[in-house]
């Protein structure tokens with residue numbers, strides 16, 4: 001967490017805790033409590049909707065679990081008191097959250113929304129048929145002595161809000177927390193970075209359920225007794241709309257959402273406007289936000305980050321070349337010809353069929369330690385299919401894939417990534433709201449220090465680490481993707497057309513850098529490219545595919561001069577090698 005933002009946030013919280021109880025009437029203090037409680041529930045939407053990008057319409061059902069546990073324990077005068085009950089209520093919602101999250105492993109988007117809405121509807125029915133504990137006995141929740149009055153209870157809710165915000169902010173910095181952002185944009189990219197998509201999704205459901213239930217428990221403490229309508233599916237829907245619109249994964253967004261959610265009704269009443277107007281407005285804005293895919297706080301933060309980063313880009317335009325290259329890679333037109341090391345990635349007899357189409361036919365290929373190996377071929381030759389099968393994104397292949405002596409067959413993509421196999425995609429899906437540094441951290445799977453991140457970015461010709469992805473052009477995003485793959489220090493990085501979108505000069509510069517990657521970072525490379533100048537400059541060995549079959553393989557120079565390759569791929573335009 002940014003220390004300045006933390007200090008400001010804490011200062012504001014203290015000021016609010018002093019000012020609101022001192023200045024506001026009892027009615028407004030009560031509304032302020034509601035606003036903070038809703039803000040806490042908004043933070044649960046922030047986790048599941050804002051960060052992990054999953055459409056959950058049942059957060060109020062999780063809140064109901066928290067309230068139910070608090071009321072039940074209160075009814076039985078359970079030991080520990082309200083604060084312990086609150087935590088137990090949160091914990092009780094966790095397994096339910098995981099259970100509701102299980103379908104999310106297979107479905108997403110609107111289908112997931114329907115499943116979660118189904119849970120909200122069921123909860124509604126159960127709650128309407130059964131009273132909350134203590135309702136019959138009229139036994140209201142006993143608040144902690146220190147926070148028994150509404151004014152003091154307001155302070156308690158603010159403290160809980162701050163604790164949740166700090167907890168989530170710390171968690172967001174962990175690998176799992178960061179992985180949510182990538183999950184939101186592309187599950188495939190997350191898996192390629194070694195993120196277990198299942199674990200990441202279930203963790204998001206579990207944590208969001210916990211936070212929502214804490215909010216529900218606090219609501220029980222505020223009202224004394226609650227009824228089913230406090231947690232209705234309509235409420236879940238309305239809050240979801242607010243969350244999409246405002247972006248409660250930012251603290252200010254959660255507060256705005258809470259204030260809107262709690263105070264809107266009162267404001268409309270005071271203005272003599274119909275209550276439906278609030279819901280309609282949120283509905284319209286939420287649809288707009290869904291269409292643009294950007295919430296209000298995301299938009300504002302992105303602009304702020306971009307403004308701060310622009311001077312860095314301007315400075316860079318004056319001095320684009322900073323990373324030192326070793327003398328051996330200064331002349332990119334020369335074909336590297338280092339003797340290959342021991343075999344690192346060994347692919348044997350790889351065969352992939354899509355129905356009648358044989359995309360790969362008994363392909364055998366080896367990437368030696370310390371090498372940049374090239375894989376070329378005409379469109380549709382099977383290059384991307386090869387990368388997908390080797391990295392585990394395509395099951396059902398025949399043949400064997402061995403990395404550093406360990407067979408990988410049957411393993412999930414994220415497990416293969418963890419074993420030291422990273423890939424990039426032809427189409428990049430880097431979350432635009434991240435900074436380059438944050439994206440590198442996700443790719444690396446560990447916290448990089450800023451110096452290391454800066455060196456990597458500089459080496460690949462990317463701007464400084466703090467520059468947000470939203471300011472990068474398509475070609476630079478591809479380079480960032482390569483940097484993120486290398487940042488993980490895998491054994492082998494498989495790069496699928498990383499230089500697409502680069503000018504001729506940029507691509508030769510990239511070739512020089514790529515040729516240096518094995519020695520500099522200890523990462524062997526398999527490069528899929530159409531740019532023959534780049535391939536010639538970067539690769540010491542080459543394999544050529546045509547209609548899924550290997551038609552030539554060996555040192556780059558020999559392969560490029562092979563008549564079969566010239567006929568099938570290079571054609572008469574093949575340039576003579578330097």
Ligand SMILES: Nc1ncnc2c1ncn2[C@@H]1O[C@H](COP(=O)(O)OP(=O)(O)OP(=O)(O)O)[C@@H](O)[C@H]1O
Nearest residue numbers: 354357358359377378379380381382383384385386
């Ligand atoms: N999911 C799929 N379903 C059916 N056929 C597929 C699928 N993916 C690839 N193919 C087919 O497999 C063959 C190999 O495709 P692949 O994308 O691997 O080629 P490529 O060499 O990467 O081409 P390019 O250079 O255009 O990226 C093609 O005939 C393609 O139409």
